[in-house]
Amino acid sequence: MGSESKITRRRALVAGGGTLAFGGTVAYLASRGGSSEGAYVPETSHTSDGTTGFGVELAGRPIAGQADAPVDIYYWTDYLCPFCKRFETETLPKVGRNYIDAGDARLVALALPVIGEYSMPAAVWGRSVWATVAADEPAAFWRWHGAAFDAQERNDNDWATEETFRQITERTAGVSLDAVEEHRQSHGDDVRASITADAEFARSVPFRGTPGFVIYNRESDAAGKIAGAQPYENFADGIDRVLEA
Amino acid sequence: MTEPRRRGWLADLRDGLAYPLTSNRRLLLAAVATVVTYSVLVLSAFPQFAVQILTRDPAQFGYAVTALSRQLYLGTGWLGVALVAAYALLTGVAVTNAVTLLRRARRGGASTLAGVVPGLLAAGCASCGAGVLGTLGLLGAMAALPFEGNLLRVGGILLLAYFLGRTGDPRTCSIEPSR
Numbered sequence: 001m002g003s004e005s006k007i008t009r010r011r012a013l014v015a016g017g018g019t020l021a022f023g024g025t026v027a028y029l030a031s032r033g034g035s036s037e038g039a040y041v042p043e044t045s046h047t048s049d050g051t052t053g054f055g056v057e058l059a060g061r062p063i064a065g066q067a068d069a070p071v072d073i074y075y076w077t078d079y080l081c082p083f084c085k086r087f088e089t090e091t092l093p094k095v096g097r098n099y100i101d102a103g104d105a106r107l108v109a110l111a112l113p114v115i116g117e118y119s120m121p122a123a124v125w126g127r128s129v130w131a132t133v134a135a136d137e138p139a140a141f142w143r144w145h146g147a148a149f150d151a152q153e154r155n156d157n158d159w160a161t162e163e164t165f166r167q168i169t170e171r172t173a174g175v176s177l178d179a180v181e182e183h184r185q186s187h188g189d190d191v192r193a194s195i196t197a198d199a200e201f202a203r204s205v206p207f208r209g210t211p212g213f214v215i216y217n218r219e220s221d222a223a224g225k226i227a228g229a230q231p232y233e234n235f236a237d238g239i240d241r242v243l244e245a
Numbered sequence: 246m247t248e249p250r251r252r253g254w255l256a257d258l259r260d261g262l263a264y265p266l267t268s269n270r271r272l273l274l275a276a277v278a279t280v281v282t283y284s285v286l287v288l289s290a291f292p293q294f295a296v297q298i299l300t301r302d303p304a305q306f307g308y309a310v311t312a313l314s315r316q317l318y319l320g321t322g323w324l325g326v327a328l329v330a331a332y333a334l335l336t337g338v339a340v341t342n343a344v345t346l347l348r349r350a351r352r353g354g355a356s357t358l359a360g361v362v363p364g365l366l367a368a369g370c371a372s373c374g375a376g377v378l379g380t381l382g383l384l385g386a387m388a389a390l391p392f393e394g395n396l397l398r399v400g401g402i403l404l405l406a407y408f409l410g411r412t413g414d415p416r417t418c419s420i421e422p423s424r
Contacts, residue, residue, distance in 0.1 A: 007263055007266040007267055008266075011266045011267075011268075011269065015265065015266050015272055018272075018276055019334065022276075022279060022283075022330065022333075022334070026283070026314060026330045029310070029311050029314035029315060030315060030317065030318035030323070030326045031318065032311070032315060082315075082320070083316060086312065086315075207293075208293055209291075209293065209294075226297070227293045227297045228291065228293065228297065228298070229294075229312065230294075230298055230301075231305060231308050234298070234302075
């Protein structure tokens with residue numbers, strides 16, 4: 001323990017500065033919202049009553065993109081999930097522009113309500129909106145879908161209430177609140193059953209949380225899995241590989 | 246430095262915390278251990294996501310830590326983030342002190358064992374605590390714990406602080422075995 005082992009002013013300053021820098025970096029990372037490009041609204045959407053080669057039932061599920069796209073992207077989501085919001089705002093617009101609108105892939109929105117009490121009712125709202133607009137103005141669903149993620153607030157799930165979703169539905173252009181409410185009442189059980197089927201399928205993949213993605217080549221049967229809001233490059237890479245597989 | 250003394254736990258804690266300041270290498274070790282602990286804590290809170298990103302491309306480590314820090318904030322708020330950062334800092338100090346204690350133990354034999362054990366417990370509790378916190382973070386199970394797991398984090402920090410205070414400056418010999 002020679003003189004070398006003294007607490008010097010310089011080291012104290014370095015340590016203090018380092019601690020501040022560490023705290024500042026963590027705070028910065030925590031507060032950074034990431035770049036948002038706004039909600040993605042696909043150029044085309046379609047409906048289907050079939051079951052895909054991967055085993056996913058399509059009836060009642062929103063599908064973005066063209067019916068003959070060679071690759072399916074199954075996207076399990078929850079309107080209460082912050083990771084899903086990250087995917088929706090940072091990654092989906094790019095995937096949409098480069099693959100879905102280009103005709104290479106279609107995106108099937110599946111439900112995996114796991115985050116909070118209102119996850120299931122929120123998913124029912126989504127399916128009901130799709131059911132009422134799919135035939136005539138499917139873009140309205142994606143506007144509603146983007147608005148629902150936009151309404152998500154940090155830290156708790158208190159924002160997710162009947163009232164919030166009613167307001168989102170009311171103010172989304174092309175969506176009729178009355179028609180959606182009517183569908184929720186008359187088809188509620190069917191919708192919940194289809195959501196439960198989605199969730200069970202997700203657990204068999206298996207996914208333990210949202211968002212979960214399976215990229216599936218409809219011709220060659222090749223499939224890849226992506227868990228979580230990964231960077232766009234991983235999605236591009238995954239889709240490219242499945243396209244060629 | 247080694248005069249016999251009976252001092253409070255707080256003074257010992259202060260000495261323990263200041264110990265990494267005594268050499269550049271120790272300071273560097275504490276900094277590295279802090280950053281590593283923080284990364285492990287946030288990555289293990291979302292294991293499936295972290296594993297998939299890192300096995301695909303380890304260069305995306307930064308993206309994973311960045312994205313998960315944001316998630317930590319969204320899930321637990323500023324308090325949760327601050328607690329994890331504090332936990333990482335204390336672990337950095339505890340690991341540095343434990344390295345010194347271990348070196349001394351090798352030189353000094355069994356007589357210093359009493360002084361070594363609390364320090365090792367501090368580092369051990371820190372690293373194992375990180376694992377426990379992480380495992381509990383699985384699937385957002387932390388959210389099911391009281392205060393979204395913040396209670397557990399506070400518990401871990403108190404335990405760390407307690408053991409750091411027990412050890413004090415790892416270069417001092419305990420003349421009076423404190424109970």
